[in-house]
Every structure is written in structure tokens, then in C-alpha cells.
Amino acid sequence: MGRWEPDAGGRLARAALELYAERGYEQTTVAEIAQRAGVTERTFFRHFADKREVLFGASDEVYEVLASAVGAAPPAAPPLRALTAGLVALAGLCAERHEHARQRQAVIVANASLRERELIKLAAMASGLADALRRRGVADPTATLAAEAGIAAFRVGFEQWLAGPAEVDPAQVVREALDKLGGVFAGG
Amino acid sequence: MGRWEPDAGGRLARAALELYAERGYEQTTVAEIAQRAGVTERTFFRHFADKREVLFGASDEVYEVLASAVGAAPPAAPPLRALTAGLVALAGLCAERHEHARQRQAVIVANASLRERELIKLAAMASGLADALRRRGVADPTATLAAEAGIAAFRVGFEQWLAGPAEVDPAQVVREALDKLGGVFAGG
DNA sequence: GCGACTGATGTCAGCGAGTGTCATCAACGT
DNA sequence: ACGTTGATGACACTCGCTGACATCAGTCGC
Structure with missing residues (x-):
């Protein structure tokens, strides 16, 4: 096992879809998605070019x-x-x-x-x-x-x-x- | 004649097209467009919903x-x-x-x-x-x-x-x- | 085993887009 | 004259997104 939980990109994608569905796209911040996925905001932008691309x-x-x-x-x-x-x-x-x-x-x-x-x-x-x-x-x-x-x-x-x-x-x-x-x- | 030069929206649209053509869309800031049109950045966003909409x-x-x-x-x-x-x-x-x-x-x-x-x-x-x-x-x-x-x-x-x-x-x-x-x- | 290297992540500073809020002041109606 | 209206300025703020550097487990060569 690595230094971190594996599949950070997958966790981010799932967290994003959940949050967008729960409270809407604009009401969700990237910081919240990252927090739910257990990574930092910066890591989100290493996996996805922007807040939309995650979908x-x-x-x-x-x-x-x-x-x-x-x-x-x-x-x-x-x-x-x-x-x-x-x-x-x-x-x-x-x-x-x-x-x-x-x-x-x-x-x-x-x-x-x-x-x-x-x-x-x-x-x-x-x-x-x-x-x-x-x-x-x-x-x-x-x-x-x-x-x-x-x-x-x-x-x-x-x-x-x-x-x-x-x-x-x-x-x-x-x-x-x-x-x-x-x-x-x-x-x- | 009003307190300001008329047709602020038109001036902004022309300034934006010029600047986008001269140096590219991403290399142009809204502040620069506003300056060329002789208004403030805030006024730009009163005329256009965002930086793209001006086109x-x-x-x-x-x-x-x-x-x-x-x-x-x-x-x-x-x-x-x-x-x-x-x-x-x-x-x-x-x-x-x-x-x-x-x-x-x-x-x-x-x-x-x-x-x-x-x-x-x-x-x-x-x-x-x-x-x-x-x-x-x-x-x-x-x-x-x-x-x-x-x-x-x-x-x-x-x-x-x-x-x-x-x-x-x-x-x-x-x-x-x-x-x-x-x-x-x-x-x- | 040991050291160099890699690669994913964290940390931090910063820019620029876009918004909310209040102040300003010419024009206009009464 | 006086209040109202409407476009603008001024300012503070949030958030998306980026660059630069640090960290450290795993891996590879020896």
C-alpha cells in the first residue's frame, strides 16, 4: 500500500457528483470536494483540469x-x-x-x-x-x-x-x- | 449629454474584440478592457454577465x-x-x-x-x-x-x-x- | 542494505473573474 | 427647490486556478 489511499481521482469524481447532486454545482466549492475525497484542493486540479471536467x-x-x-x-x-x-x-x-x-x-x-x-x-x-x-x-x-x-x-x-x-x-x-x-x- | 460618455456597452464590446484579437482572450484582463473603454471593471460586469458574453x-x-x-x-x-x-x-x-x-x-x-x-x-x-x-x-x-x-x-x-x-x-x-x-x- | 531517483501529494503565495454593498451625482419630474 | 432615478465608482470579499517548492513512500541500481 502506498503512502496515500489509492484512486484519488476516482474518489474525487464520486465526491464531486455526490455534492453537485446534493446541493448544486455552483453551491459546491472545490475545497469541499477535496475534503470529502480526503485530499487537498491542489490535488483536485492535478487530476482534473477544472471544476467541470470532473464530470x-x-x-x-x-x-x-x-x-x-x-x-x-x-x-x-x-x-x-x-x-x-x-x-x-x-x-x-x-x-x-x-x-x-x-x-x-x-x-x-x-x-x-x-x-x-x-x-x-x-x-x-x-x-x-x-x-x-x-x-x-x-x-x-x-x-x-x-x-x-x-x-x-x-x-x-x-x-x-x-x-x-x-x-x-x-x-x-x-x-x-x-x-x-x-x-x-x-x-x- | 449625460454625466459620462454615452454607449459604455458598445465601447466595452469594441475594446474587448480589439484586445482579444491583439493579444488573445486569455492574455486580456477585464481590467484592461474596462480601461480602454474608459470605465471601471465593475461597470464591465454590469453590461455583460462575464468576460465571454461581451462577444x-x-x-x-x-x-x-x-x-x-x-x-x-x-x-x-x-x-x-x-x-x-x-x-x-x-x-x-x-x-x-x-x-x-x-x-x-x-x-x-x-x-x-x-x-x-x-x-x-x-x-x-x-x-x-x-x-x-x-x-x-x-x-x-x-x-x-x-x-x-x-x-x-x-x-x-x-x-x-x-x-x-x-x-x-x-x-x-x-x-x-x-x-x-x-x-x-x-x-x- | 544504501543512496539516488521518481512520482504523487502537501503547503503557500498570488492572480484574475465575478459579486455584494454603499456612495456619488447628473438628469428628470413635480 | 427638492426628492427620485439610474448609471457609475469604490472597495472588500469569495472562489477558481496556477506556479514554486517541500515532503516522503516506493523503487531501482549497486
Whole structure:
């Protein structure tokens, strides 16, 4: 065993989510989070770039899943098919964590600066998705547009899934959102 | 004439854009902006909620133009037609200000927290756009999806317009972006 | 074993964003 | 003239965040 309790980052992330949920993001100070995690304020900022980032640490894993699922689609598959594969894989990541995702989302939507941070994470996802489509030979601006629209559909589907019961398959809800979006442009 | 020079807010907004462009957003302090505008730091925060908001003051006007153009489309027009009308009207607002828009955009893309703020403004536009579509009888989640995708297309078109010569009509570029996006879902 | 090194943490000083509060004083209405 | 209003100044304060240096268990080379 080390000089300190292990997993300081994990303790900080859990303490932060708890406190943000209990009393709100703005009413929570970094000093309080650090105290609950048993470290100093300075250590918080060694693990997370800022007070918001503590809720978004898992983003990196997400980019990889998205890109590899898009790349794994059959080479002859049209862009929409590859896009769907990526977003369905993304949805799969959350399937087992309905309650955690719901609590986290409740904290985020309750605060404007957390919503800002979420939006830039989604934009980064869209950017990575567009990259993955370009690697499949989809040209710009089509790749960018498809990625942006796809992420929008994902977001809408994800919110629907959060609002519903835990048994529902998030991947299926995301598929349906993409279908609906297709209807806007195809059916008029 | 009042006790002070008039239009303190305008002077602050101009001073801020100048300084952000000259030396970067993070290297500029609010005290410096206030000094260049001839007021105190406290006065800056009476005119703008924070250091970022000084670049986004015109947003309110934007929401109104968007909503009224969507509402003004013929009642029988399909959602895509109404959506296009709104985004084209929005593009028209910028037509005369190519250089100003370009400088402002350069400042924004150079800084992550300014990009965050821009994204939440765009999300607010999408939300208002979805409202306007719902008032036309478009049901959710179609209204939300169409609005999100439409804003994505607007953004892509707007960036293309900024990158090109000032004579190009931004409305036309936005139209083309929407067409391309339609191709993803229609043509496969 | 012993010393050098590493790496995560603590400690402290400090800057800058943003807020609450009260004072000031031209303009305006009565 | 007199009270009111509204924009501003002045000042103290909290909190997010950073840089610099100290500390010390574990580890590696010898």
C-alpha cells in the first residue's frame, strides 16, 4: 500500500457528483470536494483540469469506441450505415449505467456552464466521427454534416432513453432517432 | 449629454474584440478592457454577465429573426422549407459584415471557452428553431431533430462563407449546405 | 542494505473573474 | 427647490486556478 489511499481521482469524481447532486454545482466549492475525497484542493486540479471536467473524464474512451465502430463497418456500406454503427456502439457503452447516467445528466442540465462543457464534448465527438467517415472515403462537407446530424440524433435518442425505463435498449432508441431524422430529408 | 460618455456597452464590446484579437482572450484582463473603454471593471460586469458574453451580445436579435422567418413561411410548406427560410434569413443578417464576422470568429476559434460559449448560443438557436417548427405543427422528436440538423448545416455553411470572399451571398452557401445534408439521408 | 531517483501529494503565495454593498451625482419630474 | 432615478465608482470579499517548492513512500541500481 502506498503512502496515500489509492484512486484519488476516482474518489474525487464520486465526491464531486455526490455534492453537485446534493446541493448544486455552483453551491459546491472545490475545497469541499477535496475534503470529502480526503485530499487537498491542489490535488483536485492535478487530476482534473477544472471544476467541470470532473464530470467528463470518461470522454476519451468514448472517442475510441466511436471511431473503431465506424471503421469496422463493411467497406461498401454507405455513410449512413457506418454512422449508425458508430452511434449504436456508443449507446451500448451506457446500457448498464442507466441510473448513473440519469443522475449525471440531471446535474448537467441544471447548470449552464456544465451544459457548455457537455456541448463541447459532443462537438469533439462529432469531429472525431467526421474524421472516421473521411477515412472511409466520405468527402467534406458531407462527412462533417453527416457527423453533426448524427450526433444530434444521438443526443435526442439518448435523452429519450434517460427519460424512459432502464430496461430499454439505448441502441434501439438511437436507431429510431436516426430513422426519424432521415424522414425529414427523404419524406419532405 | 449625460454625466459620462454615452454607449459604455458598445465601447466595452469594441475594446474587448480589439484586445482579444491583439493579444488573445486569455492574455486580456477585464481590467484592461474596462480601461480602454474608459470605465471601471465593475461597470464591465454590469453590461455583460462575464468576460465571454461581451462577444455574444447580438444573440437576442438573432433568435427573433429566426423565429419570425420560420413562422412567415407558407402554412402548407413542409418543415424543411420553413427551416430553410429561417436559416436563410439568419444568414442575411451577416451579409454586410463579412470582415467583422471573420475577426470575431477567429477570436472565438482560438479559445476553448469561447467555443463553449458559442456552442451554447447555437444550441439556444436550435431550441428556438424547434419551438418555431412546433408552432407550425411539426411534432417532436422530428422538430428537435430537424432544428439540430439545420443549425449544424448553418454552421458548416457559415464557416465556408467566412473562408471565402466577401461578395458571396451567405444565404446561398447555407442553402447548399442544407442540400448536401439532404443528400446524406435521401441518396444514402 | 544504501543512496539516488521518481512520482504523487502537501503547503503557500498570488492572480484574475465575478459579486455584494454603499456612495456619488447628473438628469428628470413635480 | 427638492426628492427620485439610474448609471457609475469604490472597495472588500469569495472562489477558481496556477506556479514554486517541500515532503516522503516506493523503487531501482549497486
